[in-house]
Amino acid sequence: MPAPTTIQDATLQPFQNRRLLLMGFLLFVAFFGLGYRLVDLQVLQHEKLKAKAQAQVRQTRLIEPRRGDIRDARGNLLATSRPVKTVFADPVLIGTRQAEVARALAPIFQVPEAELHRRLLPQISVRTNPVVTLDGVVLTNRNVVVIDGSVLAPRGGLHTNRFLALKNGVVTTNYYSVTTNSPLVLTNSYVVITNQFVVVTNRHVVLAHKVPLDQWAQITGAMAKLRLDMPLEDERLYLTRKERGFNRELRAKGINCDPVDDQIRIYPNQSLAAHVLGFMGPVTRTNKLTGVVTTETTGLDGLELQLDSKLDGVRGWRETEVGGRGTELVMNRMQEVGAQDGLNAVLTVDAAMQHILETELTEIMARFNPLSASGIVLRPRTGEILAMGSRPTYDPNFPGKSPIAALKNRMTVDSYEPGSTFKIVSIGAALNEGLTTLGERIDCERGSWNYKGRPLRDHDPLGILTVEEVMMKSSNIGSAKIGLRLGNQGLFNYITAFGFGERTGVLLPGEARGQLIPVRNWDGITGSRVSIGHSASATPLQMAMAVAAIANGGRLMRPLLVDRLEDADGKVVMKSHPQVVRQVFKPEVAKQVVETLKRVVTTDGTADKARLGYYTAAGKTGTAQKLVNGQYSHEKYFSSFIGFFPADNPELLIYVCVDEPEKSKGFYGGQVAAPAFKNIALRSANYLNIRPETAVGEAVTGLAQAPQRTNRTN
Structure with missing residues (x-):
C-alpha cells in the first residue's frame, strides 16, 4: 500500500514576496517611464519633432525660368538659352570599373582617357588630431590633444570641469570628458574640436558643367x-545576384547629373553684333536676410545687362517630399x-546689315592697321539702329578669351575730338541764325590765319x-570765322542742342x-577751335545722331x-516708338546744309570716294589730330566719314570712324573711311531694295579698295 502524499502549503515565502514586489515596481517604473516618454514625444514635444521630421523630408525646390531670346528685326536668333546639365560621378558606385567607364565616356567628354580614369578614382582622406582655433591656427600637442573622444592635458591627465562645451546648441560642463562625435566649440578657449579620425570619400566628382541635353543623352x-x-x-547567366545589382547601380547611378537643369547662353x-548683345557671366550675391552666398549667371554687358530683368524671368518653386535616397516623392x-x-527682345538691328558693316570694318583693320575701327548704320527719320559694331571684337560665347580692349563698344564708350565732321554744326548754326548765307564769300587766308x-x-x-x-573744301579757317559769329554762348547752345x-x-x-x-x-x-571739331569730344553715336538730325529736317x-x-x-x-528729342534747325536750313554736304561727295569735294553712282549721297569727312602729351600729334589721327543717302529723302545714315590708321597707308577721312561708306551703302541698298535715283551708276563693288594716297581728302 503506497505511502500517503503530503500536500504542502503554497504560501509564498517573505523573500519571494519581496522579489515580486520589486519586479512589479520595476515593471511599473518601466511602463511609467515608457508612458511618460510616449507622452513627452507625442504630446509635449510633438510640434518640435514634427517640424524636425518635416524639415528632413520636405524640400522647397526652385524652378528656374528660361531666359528670353534676343532676335534681330527679321526674327533671326542673335542670343538664346538652352538647358544644360552638370554631370558628376560617384566613385563609390563605380568601384574598380574606372577603366571601362573612362573608355566609354572619354570620347564624349573629349578628354584624354587617362585623365578621366584618374578623376573617377575614389579619394579617401584621413584627418588626425584636427584641433584648430577659430582664427585657423593649428594647435599642437602642447595645447590640447584629442584621444579616444576625450580631451587630455599634455601630460595625459584628464581635464575635469575645465571647459564649457557647446554641443548641439546646449552648453554643458565636462565633468569627466568631452567627447568629439560631433564638432564641439570650447567657448572659454575658442577651440574647435572635431573627431580625431575623419574619413572622407569623394562621392560627388563633377566631370563637366554646361553639358547640352544631346550630349547628356550620349552619356546615359x-x-x-x-x-x-x-x-x-550573359550577366544573368554567369553573375550572382549581388554582382548584377552592383552593375545595375553602376550603369544607372555611377554617372549622374544635378536634379535642376542649368542654362547656357x-x-x-x-x-556678330557682340558689342550690342554683350555677354553673361557668374556673379556672387549675398542674401542680406539669411547671409546665404549664391552664384548666379547674369548679364554683364550690352543688352544682356540692360535687359537682364526682362530677359531673366521669374523663378517658380515647388514644395515636395523626398524619400530616403533623396528622390522626390511626386505623389506628395x-x-x-x-x-x-x-x-524675348526683338531689336531694330538687322543681322544682314550688321554683317555688311562688320566685314567692311574688318577690311579697314587689315588695310590700314589702326587701333580700332567702328561704324553705325541707322534710319535718320526714326533713329532706328540697323547695325553697330567695332573692331577689335570678341566672341560672347567665350568673352574671357579676348583682351579687355576688345570688349569695349567704342561707338558709345569712347569719345574723340570729331574734327571736320563737327563743321556741320558750326556752319549750320550760323545759317540757322541768319548770320551767313551759302553764297557769302569768306577769306580763307591762303591756308594760314593768326587768331589772337x-x-x-x-x-x-x-x-x-x-x-x-x-x-565742300573743309576749310578750318573759313569754318572758324563762321562759327565765331555765333559768340561763345550761342555756339555752345547749339552744341548742346545737338545732344553733345x-x-x-x-x-x-x-x-x-x-x-x-x-x-x-572758354578762353579767347x-x-x-570748337568750330572745327577741336577742344571738344563726342562719342561716335552722338556724332551720328547729330548729323541724322540734319538729314531729318533738323529734328534730333x-x-x-x-x-x-x-x-x-x-x-x-x-x-518702342520713334521719339523726337527737339527741333534744332529750321527745316529749310537743314535742307541748305544738305545741299552743301552733297557738294562734299563730288569730285570737287573731299569725299569723292564716297560717291554712290546710283544714289545722291551727302556727307562730311573728318581728320582730327589726336592729343599726345597735351600737343596735337602729326602722326596720330582720328579719321572718319559720315554720310546719308538718298540725300533728299534719306533712307540710311552711315558713320565710319578709324582710330589711328597707319599714316603711311593713308590717314585722311576721305581715304580711310569714305570707301567703306560707299561699299556699306551700296551693299545695304541692294539688300534693302532701295530704289535707285538714276538709271546709270556704279555696281556694288564689295570691300573697300586701297585709296590713292595723293588725294587731299580730309
Whole structure:
C-alpha cells in the first residue's frame, strides 16, 4: 500500500514576496517611464519633432525660368538659352570599373582617357588630431590633444570641469570628458574640436558643367550599354545576384547629373553684333536676410545687362517630399508655382546689315592697321539702329578669351575730338541764325590765319570761298570765322542742342557723355577751335545722331535699339516708338546744309570716294589730330566719314570712324573711311531694295579698295 502524499502549503515565502514586489515596481517604473516618454514625444514635444521630421523630408525646390531670346528685326536668333546639365560621378558606385567607364565616356567628354580614369578614382582622406582655433591656427600637442573622444592635458591627465562645451546648441560642463562625435566649440578657449579620425570619400566628382541635353543623352546611352567583362545578356547567366545589382547601380547611378537643369547662353553667330548683345557671366550675391552666398549667371554687358530683368524671368518653386535616397516623392507634392519665362527682345538691328558693316570694318583693320575701327548704320527719320559694331571684337560665347580692349563698344564708350565732321554744326548754326548765307564769300587766308596770336591752318592754301565751298573744301579757317559769329554762348547752345555733352539714351551700358568745356571757362580762342571739331569730344553715336538730325529736317531723334519685347507666345508686351528729342534747325536750313554736304561727295569735294553712282549721297569727312602729351600729334589721327543717302529723302545714315590708321597707308577721312561708306551703302541698298535715283551708276563693288594716297581728302 503506497505511502500517503503530503500536500504542502503554497504560501509564498517573505523573500519571494519581496522579489515580486520589486519586479512589479520595476515593471511599473518601466511602463511609467515608457508612458511618460510616449507622452513627452507625442504630446509635449510633438510640434518640435514634427517640424524636425518635416524639415528632413520636405524640400522647397526652385524652378528656374528660361531666359528670353534676343532676335534681330527679321526674327533671326542673335542670343538664346538652352538647358544644360552638370554631370558628376560617384566613385563609390563605380568601384574598380574606372577603366571601362573612362573608355566609354572619354570620347564624349573629349578628354584624354587617362585623365578621366584618374578623376573617377575614389579619394579617401584621413584627418588626425584636427584641433584648430577659430582664427585657423593649428594647435599642437602642447595645447590640447584629442584621444579616444576625450580631451587630455599634455601630460595625459584628464581635464575635469575645465571647459564649457557647446554641443548641439546646449552648453554643458565636462565633468569627466568631452567627447568629439560631433564638432564641439570650447567657448572659454575658442577651440574647435572635431573627431580625431575623419574619413572622407569623394562621392560627388563633377566631370563637366554646361553639358547640352544631346550630349547628356550620349552619356546615359553609353552607360546603359557599358560592357563589364561580358555582354549584358550573359550577366544573368554567369553573375550572382549581388554582382548584377552592383552593375545595375553602376550603369544607372555611377554617372549622374544635378536634379535642376542649368542654362547656357548661346550666341549662334559668334562675334556678330557682340558689342550690342554683350555677354553673361557668374556673379556672387549675398542674401542680406539669411547671409546665404549664391552664384548666379547674369548679364554683364550690352543688352544682356540692360535687359537682364526682362530677359531673366521669374523663378517658380515647388514644395515636395523626398524619400530616403533623396528622390522626390511626386505623389506628395504639396504646392507648385511655375516659373515665368523671360521676355524675348526683338531689336531694330538687322543681322544682314550688321554683317555688311562688320566685314567692311574688318577690311579697314587689315588695310590700314589702326587701333580700332567702328561704324553705325541707322534710319535718320526714326533713329532706328540697323547695325553697330567695332573692331577689335570678341566672341560672347567665350568673352574671357579676348583682351579687355576688345570688349569695349567704342561707338558709345569712347569719345574723340570729331574734327571736320563737327563743321556741320558750326556752319549750320550760323545759317540757322541768319548770320551767313551759302553764297557769302569768306577769306580763307591762303591756308594760314593768326587768331589772337595763335595760328590756324588749312590742309591747302585756300583763298576766298563761298560758305558752301568752305564746307565742300573743309576749310578750318573759313569754318572758324563762321562759327565765331555765333559768340561763345550761342555756339555752345547749339552744341548742346545737338545732344553733345549728354548721353543719347541708347539702351547700352557705359555710355559716355563726351567732354565739353563749360562756356565760362572758354578762353579767347576756344570758340575758333570748337568750330572745327577741336577742344571738344563726342562719342561716335552722338556724332551720328547729330548729323541724322540734319538729314531729318533738323529734328534730333532718340536712338532706338530695341523694337519690342514679346512673351513666349509672341504677344507684344512693350513696343518702342520713334521719339523726337527737339527741333534744332529750321527745316529749310537743314535742307541748305544738305545741299552743301552733297557738294562734299563730288569730285570737287573731299569725299569723292564716297560717291554712290546710283544714289545722291551727302556727307562730311573728318581728320582730327589726336592729343599726345597735351600737343596735337602729326602722326596720330582720328579719321572718319559720315554720310546719308538718298540725300533728299534719306533712307540710311552711315558713320565710319578709324582710330589711328597707319599714316603711311593713308590717314585722311576721305581715304580711310569714305570707301567703306560707299561699299556699306551700296551693299545695304541692294539688300534693302532701295530704289535707285538714276538709271546709270556704279555696281556694288564689295570691300573697300586701297585709296590713292595723293588725294587731299580730309
